[in-house]
Amino acid sequence: MTITDDRPTGSVTAPSIDDSTDEEPTELSRDDVFHILQTQRRRDAIAYLLSIDGAVEMRDIAEYVAAKENDTTIDDLTSSQRQRVYIALYQSHLPKLDKEGIIDYNKSRGIVWPTDQLSLFAPYLETETEPEPADADRGEYNVYYAAVTALSAVLLSASAIGALAISGVALGTIITALFLLVTILSQYS
Structure with missing residues (x-):
């Protein structure tokens, strides 16, 4: 699920120097990784970001997480289901991931860019597959x-x-x- 044509047009590019902070991303300890993976919404958001290539609208992440959380499809989500997840991601989860250097999040534009730190989470999320x-x-x-x-x-x-x-x-x-x-x-x- 990447940016679709039914949304406002305009290219989504990586953040410019002005969009990002001057802080260097810190190395995440194992405890930091586990703390970040502590909530299901962050796990779902990270899993979604690992499955896409490039920048994505925050709304796409919220829809994916809401559909997974409510065991439904994106098309069948209600407005309140979308909004509940959107608000939590907007106010809490995505800013936390941005602060830790896992994503670059332009809150005002609603665009998320995965960083190299995101790949640290792949091994921890691979256990959520079907049993062999x-x-x-x-x-x-x-x-x-x-x-x-x-x-x-x-x-x-x-x-x-x-x-x-x-x-x-x-x-x-x-x-x-x-x-x-x-x-x-x-x-x-």
């Missing part, structure tokens, strides 16, 4: 773990009220063996 086929089968073993946990609770309860005449050591061995079996099955399947 090998990981998809893990859900089956979660059911087995739940079943073993429930069976263990029943055995422990029966033993505690005297309905099961078995020693504590034997009961512990049985429960441990059940969990070990499920763990081995999940690792080698």
Whole structure:
């Protein structure tokens, strides 16, 4: 989603010397990166900026984030959904990203330019992809773990009220063996 033809025309260029500050972008620590990624709106905005090439209107970012946040398409967004996200990005999130040197944000023109710092966030956002086929089968073993946990609770309860005449050591061995079996099955399947 880049600048489209249905919007006011005029080229969007990189910021000139007058648009940017004299401050050198500071090196971001891992804590800084995690702090910036702390909110879902910033994560979504950064993910969008990583997916485009060049400058973009702030409105495009807001629409993308609002659509993702409301689990809908940009065309189906309501005015209030757009506005709620737009205001938060305009007042808080984009100025923060600009201050940290992750983007160049011309607030008065509503234009955002990604900087080289933006690429630092790519590895942290790649985890939000679909699970690999090998990981998809893990859900089956979660059911087995739940079943073993429930069976263990029943055995422990029966033993505690005297309905099961078995020693504590034997009961512990049985429960441990059940969990070990499920763990081995999940690792080698």
